[in-house]
Amino acid sequence: MRLLFALNLILVYSYGMTKSISDKVINRLTLYHCILSDYISSNIEFISSKQIANLLHIDDSQVRKDINLLNNSGKGRVGYIVKELKQSIEKTLGFKITKKAFIVGAGNLGSALAKYDNFTSYGLNILALFDSDKNKIGKSVNGKIIFDISKLPNLAEKSGVDIVILTVPREFAQETANFLVKSNIKYIWNFTPTVLSVPDEVQVWNENLMGNFLQFSYNMQN
Amino acid sequence: MRLLFALNLILVYSYGMTKSISDKVINRLTLYHCILSDYISSNIEFISSKQIANLLHIDDSQVRKDINLLNNSGKGRVGYIVKELKQSIEKTLGFKITKKAFIVGAGNLGSALAKYDNFTSYGLNILALFDSDKNKIGKSVNGKIIFDISKLPNLAEKSGVDIVILTVPREFAQETANFLVKSNIKYIWNFTPTVLSVPDEVQVWNENLMGNFLQFSYNMQN
Numbered sequence: 001m002r003l004l005f006a007l008n009l010i011l012v013y014s015y016g017m018t019k020s021i022s023d024k025v026i027n028r029l030t031l032y033h034c035i036l037s038d039y040i041s042s043n044i045e046f047i048s049s050k051q052i053a054n055l056l057h058i059d060d061s062q063v064r065k066d067i068n069l070l071n072n073s074g075k076g077r078v079g080y081i082v083k084e085l086k087q088s089i090e091k092t093l094g095f096k097i098t099k100k101a102f103i104v105g106a107g108n109l110g111s112a113l114a115k116y117d118n119f120t121s122y123g124l125n126i127l128a129l130f131d132s133d134k135n136k137i138g139k140s141v142n143g144k145i146i147f148d149i150s151k152l153p154n155l156a157e158k159s160g161v162d163i164v165i166l167t168v169p170r171e172f173a174q175e176t177a178n179f180l181v182k183s184n185i186k187y188i189w190n191f192t193p194t195v196l197s198v199p200d201e202v203q204v205w206n207e208n209l210m211g212n213f214l215q216f217s218y219n220m221q222n
Numbered sequence: 223m224r225l226l227f228a229l230n231l232i233l234v235y236s237y238g239m240t241k242s243i244s245d246k247v248i249n250r251l252t253l254y255h256c257i258l259s260d261y262i263s264s265n266i267e268f269i270s271s272k273q274i275a276n277l278l279h280i281d282d283s284q285v286r287k288d289i290n291l292l293n294n295s296g297k298g299r300v301g302y303i304v305k306e307l308k309q310s311i312e313k314t315l316g317f318k319i320t321k322k323a324f325i326v327g328a329g330n331l332g333s334a335l336a337k338y339d340n341f342t343s344y345g346l347n348i349l350a351l352f353d354s355d356k357n358k359i360g361k362s363v364n365g366k367i368i369f370d371i372s373k374l375p376n377l378a379e380k381s382g383v384d385i386v387i388l389t390v391p392r393e394f395a396q397e398t399a400n401f402l403v404k405s406n407i408k409y410i411w412n413f414t415p416t417v418l419s420v421p422d423e424v425q426v427w428n429e430n431l432m433g434n435f436l437q438f439s440y441n442m443q444n
Contacts, residue, residue, distance in 0.1 A: 023437045030433035034417045055417050057426075093436050108334035113431075115330060118392070118415040122432045124439075170340070189438060193340040195256045195277050204279075205438040207431075209335075210344045211252035214315050215245045216411060216427040217346075 021092070025066050029089050030122075031056060032063070036086040048079035095123045100159060101189075104176060105167035106131040106146045109191055113165055114141040127159055149176075153183035162186040170194050177204075243314070247288050251311050252344075253278060254285070258308040270301035317345045322381060323411075326398060327389035328353040328368045331413055335387055336363040349381055371398075375405035384408040392416050399426075 021029075032052055039047055049067065053060035067080065072088035075081070090096060103110045106129040113119070114126055129146045131137060137148045147155065156162070164185045168176050173192035180188060181202055190196055191207045198204055243251075254274055261269055271289065275282035289302065294310035297303070312318060325332045328351040335341070336348055351368045353359060359370050369377065378384070386407045390398050395414035402410060403424055412418055413429045420426055 020440070026437045026440055027430055027433040030430055030436055031417055031428060034415060038416065055419055057422070093440060095436075099439055108330045108337060112330035112334055112389075116415075116431070118432055119435070122436065124432075124435055167334075187438070189435065193256060193338070194260065195253055197277055200279070205434070206253060207434060208249055208252055209338070209429075210340055210346075211249040212427070212429060213341070213346055213411065214252055214317075214344065215248045216409070216425075217321055218242065218248055218315060 021069060025069065026093060028056070028058075028062075028066055029070075029093060032066070033086060033089045036082050036089070039082045040086065045082055046079040047082050047085070051079070095121070098123050098125050099163060100125050100127055100161045101163035101165055102127060102152065102156065102161050103129045103144075103165045103167060104131075104149065104152070104180065105129075105169075106133070106136045106141065107167060107169070110165070110167040111141045113167065113191075114144050117142075126165070127161060128155065149179070152179075156183055156185060163189065165189045165191065166196075167191045243291060247291065248315060250278070250280075250284075250288055251292075251315060254288070255308060255311045258304050258311070261304045262308065267304055268301040269304050269307070273301070317343070320345050320347050321385060322347050322349055322383045323385035323387055324349060324374065324378065324383050325351045325366075325387045325389060326353075326371065326374070326402065327351075327391070328355070328358045328363065329389060329391070332387070332389040333363045335389065335413075336366050339364075348387070349383060350377065371401070374402075378405055378407060385411065387411045387413065388418075389413045 035052055035055055036047065049060040049063040052063045056063075067085065067088075070085075070088040070092050072080070072085055101124060103114055103126055106114075110129055110131075114129055119126060126144060128144050129141060130149045130152050131146055132149045136146050139146050162185055164180050164187070166173065166176065166180070166188050170192050173190070173194040174196060177188060177190075177196040177198055181198055186202055188196065188198065188202065188204045189207060190204050191209070193208075193210060195206070196204050257274055257277055258269065271282040271285040274285045278285075289307065292307075292310040292314050294302070294307055323346060325336055325348055328336075332351055332353075336351055341348060348366060350366050351363060352371045352374050353368055354371045358368050361368050384407055386402050386409070388395065388398065388402070388410050392414050395412070395416040396418060399410060399412075399418040399420055403420055408424055410418065410420070410424065410426045411429060412426050413431070415430075415432060417428070418426050
């Protein structure tokens with residue numbers, strides 16, 4: 001956490017920016033990163049802003065503007081050097097600083113996220129899952145053990161985890177959040193379709209899937 | 223689709239807006255809608271902008287500004303009338319216009335989304351799932367049948383579906399997208415961590431989970 005903070009500051013100071021990179025730019029940079037990973041798999045050395053822009057159906061001036069925010073020097077005559085651009089994005093967004101998290105709720109969504117290997121390569125290390133269902137406890141998903149929820153406070157403290165990915169059914173969301181707050185969890189990535197009530201010192205990130213879909217469908221014909 | 227378009231126009235004309243509601247506002251409105259649903263379950267009649275703002279840890283002036291975009295008349299002395307505000311949001315965002323979709327990939331994530339009952343109440347009707355795994359075909363998730371992927375073009379045409387929620391493993395994402403394009407699917411809600419290459423007439427909405435997490439963690443200490 002401290003390292004991440006320091007990284008932000010370095011970015012702010014070294015580029016003379018008055019504010020950190022916006023959410024929209026971060027989102028686009030991770031999509032560029034996906035594309036660059038695919039290029040590396042295909043052994044392609046160079047990529048142009050136009051190629052990235054075409055894949056995302058956005059303007060290439062936008063791509064160049066975003067890339068200019070990075071400390072990226074790998075621009076060749078035929079485009080950006082794929083490997084260097086990828087590393088620049090990783091450095092800027094702090095992929096290398098591993099964040100440890102638990103998944104609470106070992107249903108379909110929790111299991112899907114536990115299997116989402118992409119998380120690891122982006123610095124999100126899911127250590128374990130938690131559930132209250134006796135039939136699930138002791139089993140594992142993608143090599144991660146499902147523990148009884150009552151074990152969470154102790155394991156969080158021991159392993160220094162303060163991030164929880166919350167994937168319990170809607171009706172248990174608030175009571176689980178209360179339990180997480182008591183267990184000193186500081187960040188909740190909330191996949192439940194509920195707005196959680198938590199104290200100010202706890203941050204909730206709402207993964208508002210329905211909101212995302214509505215943005216999508218609202219813009220369908222625009 | 224046409225209705226949705228018409229709705230946008232009505233909104234634009236009746237409020238003299240030059241552009242439609244932004245993605246950020248749509249996202250917040252759906253979160254307000256979640257809160258209002260919870261209030262209705264608890265039989266609470268009125269809600270203030272301050273109460274909404276506190277739950278979301280945002281400024282109440284922002285909440286009032288967003289609500290002013292709606293054609294909402296239900297403002298009482300003690301706050302907004304919960305039921306009317308909820309309906310105003312539904313009307314504005316077009317929840318009542320049902321959009322039909324298929325899920326392609328009946329793994330954990332596809333199954334989780336098929337079980338996400340919240341979708342239905344927001345006008346997203348998932349008709350069926352598709353997979354190529356013979357062990358899954360014929361089974362059902364939350365009352366929705368899993369069909370052989372080869373049946374998709376025919377079923378899409380018959381039921382007028384042009385939206386697909388894509389949840390296949392990363393390595394099959396592009397070839398599946400190619401198949402969907404050939405099957406006249408026009409909108410792909412992409413949950414795979416891949417940037418898909420599709421023709422201009424097909425819209426891809428990237429559910430960039432990792433990007434969302436990085437925005438979250440990037441802002442952790444800000």
